Amino acid sequence: MYPDPASRSASLFARACEVRPGGNTRLAVYQAPYPIFVAAAAGCRVTDVDGVERLDFINNQSALVHGHCFPPVMAAAAAQLQRGTCFSGPTDAEVALAENLQHRVPGFERMRFTNSGTEAVMLAVKAARAFTGRFKIAKCEGAYHGSYDFVEASRGSTPANWGDARRPAxxxxxxxxxxxxxxxxxxxxxxxxxxxxxxLEAEKDTLAAVIVEPVANRPGMIPAEPGFLAFLRAFTQRAGIPLIFDEIISFRIGVAGAQAGYDLVPDMTTLGKLIGGGFPVGAVAGRADVMAVFDQRKGSPAVPHTGTFNANPVSMVAGLATLKAFGEAEVARINRMGEAVRAAIGERFARAGVEGQASGAGSLFRIHFTGARLTDYRSAYPTPAGQAAVSALHRALLNRGIIVSANCSGNLSTVVGDGEVERLLDAFSASLAEVRVPA
Ligand SMILES: Cc1ncc(COP(=O)(O)O)c(C=O)c1O
Structure with missing residues (x-):
């Protein structure tokens, strides 16, 4: 049972606190009173350092679309390890991964690789500024685009400080x-x-870019309404402002990302997570004329971009092996499973007489203790009682061998089958019976 003060995880955390502030180096994986340290994982199962095995519905924050130790990824990475891990020269692997992505998505005319999604967003912002000669970045309230000052405003807004809904602080x-x-x-x-x-109209002469997720992660993978993205596309086109889609999570929703579900093409797209097959990665892909700010062939580029580990070949081969095994059939299968999981959770809430729902799109879901229509950051922001119920559900699921993130969001990998989905749903029903639900 978690928590257990006598566990190896608890003692490792005590040791970690002596060497790192808060015993932590990645806020998202902390949970009170201590995080569960992982020993190993395979497929959709993770074993912790105390020998407890659980089903993984986080998949390292959605990065592992084929689960852990996917054989084609392991083989590609192992073969690359024999050839070397990083060089001060490019490899064919980075060209091949870029070609695979370019073939998938119409707007991916050129791309650059980074080591994280945060860096990808940072690079897209720099490109947009160099391209336009303007500096401001517009982003949606509550959106998370990585740990970068210029895209962090309002990421943690609360009812106490978020101000007017039509003009967020x-x-x-x-x-x-x-x-x-x-x-x-x-x-x-x-x-x-x-x-x-x-x-946006009031700022149109100052904006270097508008960045938006076509399917917003923070409220629970809520799809943008088509009219909203159509407005952003028309407005930015008219004003000559690059439109950036952050698809670092949502790319797994379609073979060509979530953007394929909308009849428009952004100027740049930021990517990460799944395209590295479980190794560190990020990318910016977009219009050739915008991406030309990085082109050094005619002298010093407008945006000089380098990085010791950019396009490291291990991430590149792992990403390519991942994408090669993530075609129409695989995307459709996990998306259908996601749809079924969301519907089943909704039905089980109803059967239990508890107000709640699972939001999401494709293979991604989040469980909420509200029946309200969820459209944005504010509508999905939990009440204190709703937050307490989410935390209790998270704990109850964990103790039934199910891993979802602390806000009860999760995702399905291609190695999940009907049996695992059933275990998730059974654990959900049993846990729901234990949770004190908001009045
Ligand atoms: C939408 C979005 N943008 C950016 C990032 C940052 O990516 P990374 O954690 O690789 O820096 C994330 C990470 O979760 C994300 O979900």
Whole structure:
């Protein structure tokens, strides 16, 4: 049972606290009173350092679309290890991965690789600034685009500080955020064309870019309404502002990402997670003329971009092996499973007489203790009682051998079958019976 003060995880965490602030180096994987340390994983099963095996519905924050130790990825990475791990020269692997992505998505005319999604967003922002000569970045309230000051405003907004829904406050996420970073941030509400239009029109001569997730992660993988993205595309096109889609999570929703579900093409797309097959990665892909800011062939580029581990061949071969095994059939199968899981959770809430739902798209889901229509950050923001129920559900699922993230969001990998889905749903029903639900 978790927590157990006598566990190896608890003692490892005590040791970790002596060498790292908070015993942690990645906030997302912390849980109180201590995180569960992992010993090994295979497929959709993770074994912790105390020998407890659980079903994994996080898959390292959705990065492992084929689960752990997927044989084609392991083989590609192992073969690359024999040839060397990183060189001060390019490899054919980075060309092959870029070609695979280019064949999938119409707007991926050129791309650059980084080591994380955060870096990919940072690079896209720099490209947009160099391309336009302007500096401000517009982003949706509550959206997470990585740990970068210029896209963090409002990421942790609360009812106490978020202000007017139609003109959200630019709340700093970290202490120490330079006022200049906030001054160069514009925040608009997701899925509200009228409010977004008023905010963006007033800033149109100052904006270097508008960044948006076509399917928003923070509220629970809520798809943008087609009219909202159509407005953003038309507005940015008219004003000459690059439109960036952050598909670092949502890319797994379609063979060509979530953007394939909308009849429009952004100027740049940021990628990460699954395209590295479980190794560190990020990428910016987009229009050739915008991406030309990185082109060094005619002298010093507008945006000089380098990085010791960019396009490291292990990530590249693992990413390629992942994508080669992630075609129409695999995407459709896990998306169908995702649809079924969301529907079944909704039915089980109803059967238990508890107000709740599972939101999401494709193979991604999040469980909420509200029946309200979820359209954006505010509508999905839990009440204190709703948050307590989510935390209790997370704990109850964990103790039934099911791993979802602390806010009860999860995703399905291609190695999950009907048996695992059944275990998830049975554990959900049993856990729900234990959770004190909001009045
Ligand atoms: C939408 C989105 N953008 C950016 C990032 C940052 O990516 P990374 O954790 O690889 O830096 C994430 C990570 O979860 C994300 O979900």
């Amino acid at each position: 630019r709340v700093p996420y970290s202490k120490g955020t330079p006022p200049a970073a906030l001054d160069l941030s514009v925040v608009f509400p997701f899925n509200d064309v009228e409010a977004a239009a008023a905010i």
